Amino acid sequence: MHCKICLQSIEKDTTWSTLFDFRERTLCSSCDEQLEKNQGPTCKKCMKRTEEKLCSDCMFWEQHFQEDPLDRNVSIYTYNEFMKETMARFKYRGDYEIVHAWKDPFQRAFNKYFPKESQLLPIPLAESRFSERGFNQAEALARLLEQPLFAGMIRTGQEKQSKKSKWERLTADNPFKLTETSPETIVIIDDIFTTGSTVRFAAQVLKDAGAKSVSSLTLIRS
Amino acid sequence: MNANPWSPRFSGKRLLKNELNLSESVFQGLLTKGYLIEIPSIKETLFYLECQRCHTRKPSHFGKIPTKTIQSFSYQNRPATNSITYCRNCIQMGRVSTNEPLYEWNGPIANLPKVKQPSIWRGELTALQSKAADAMVEAIRNQSKILIHAVCGAGKTEMLYRGLWIAFRNGFRVCIATPRADVVRELAPRLRRDFPSIEMAALYGGTQETDINAHLVVATTHQLLRYSKSFDVMIVDEVDAFPYHHDKSLPKAVARSVKESHALIYLTATPRLDLKIASRLKQLQTISIPLRYHGHPLPLPKLSQVFKLHQHLQQGTLPKKITHWIDQRKAAQRRFLLFVPTIETAQSLSKKLDIPYVHSESSNREELIHHFRNQQYEALITTTILERGVTFPSIDVAVIGADHDVFDEAALVQIAGRAGRSADDPDGDVTFFYNVKTKAIVKARQYTELKNLEGKKFKKEFN
């Protein structure tokens, strides 16, 4: 077996705990140690690391939308240096296999926080990015879970997020459109939760179309 | 002279579409003309896959990307296969996959102009350097193979000059491949200075330089993965060094990057077994240079056994023998390098001795080396990364924990070779501190004795 991040072979160490553990190991201990879990205290809604109960971002969204379309966000890791390098290889070099490194933590987080009847919506990728990369990283993550995927949303326009200021990002036009009716219970899947604007734009479209519960599971809270 | 404007850029290369950096219409035009040909990136056989860029065959180096996904359905036509296969081993150079082929130039070949006066260098070679230089000229003329086995500090670079001169005058394309970027950075400016009328490209991960039919390419071995049938003369520096030695795909890359008839020159101070055997069997002509350019013998490593050395290091204490050695250097105002086996030891010793340390992942590696060279630091602690190539004129060297696995014979010989490099100060002190005397330690010392004996004999014959 080989580590999905660094390609080193993983030695089979048999201890009492691994003897009864039949999950396939996808990470070596060195890479595993360098990943940092996104732990509390965090905002109860979006898991931003803060002492406050509700962070200033979430407060802003409540004011902006009257009612925040996103019920909650769960994120697994922080965006530390090691994670930045790993994501660069995953997304910009297009090393798809890395996604399998997150399989176990991603499944565990889903089972712990979200209802079984949820459908998954991977955030659609802009077409230019998709053809460069050959895959949508959000969909790659969603495929780690054995849940039905919702394919009824498209991304219009090709805005480049990183060039805009925070304010511009928060108030830009909503880039998402539904092509099918929305399911009732939906979990949005994405790689990184930064300001939450992308996930909330998608959530707004779903709520407007009658979804009852919209939350998100993201790999990283930056 | 060039039959096609694109030919100088693409002759002898094997590149990805985005590395070609052509507009879609020009790209399609060159394809239909047959000037560019498509090479499938991943060769599939019954028993294995092989990447056609890095030549890996390890199953764990290949990954899959599913194609029947919801996003692909909204943007693409129904894909023919369930997944594409790509190479993870060389993905740092851009992804190659069953969907992303490589391209080679198949159009008119760009000829290199012959350079009448390639060099302004007026230095003189020693008798031994001259012997190696002439052998290399011979190999270039005959398009054959030789091994130049020269001790550290023999003046390797100057030995190449006569051969390079002949090559450029004949319009040959030359590559000097070395395993370390540090060496490219040190070598390139020297060659630029001494061969000013030559087009040259220095290539290593992170440079912006491009090779547009240059006379001379100085590159890390990994950069060869972008070449195919390109060079008339290939000089492989430090053939014994990692990664050339460990990575079987790199010899394949060397073989691919040369033209059908070519000269191949191996340089090393410490040949590995395979080359030694080939040389004994006279399959590989070998030139031995046992003397340094300044004619003084190699410093003989002193052996110093320290009881429980590794326990000391683990507890972060230093045995008396070692602190004594350091104090002696300080008293004599000698600058020194301390080699240690691991990054952890480097860190803890650095704290204890208040001496900066450098290792392969130091972000300020170049800066640290630069400061030591400028004499801003009196001492530097290092892992094996400074074992080769990088030279400092007048230093002493100690290996702390010379019995550790990372210090094989070649590593110890190379490390000892850091001392006594300058003619004004030809005898540096070299000391190996160890608990258990390993075969590598014994052999490294024997190597030095043998080379010094050979050198003495040669000197007698010549005087």
Ligand SMILES: [Zn+2]
């Ligand atoms: Zn790993």
Ligand SMILES: [Zn+2]
């Ligand atoms: Zn929040």
Ligand SMILES: [Zn+2]
């Ligand atoms: Zn490859």
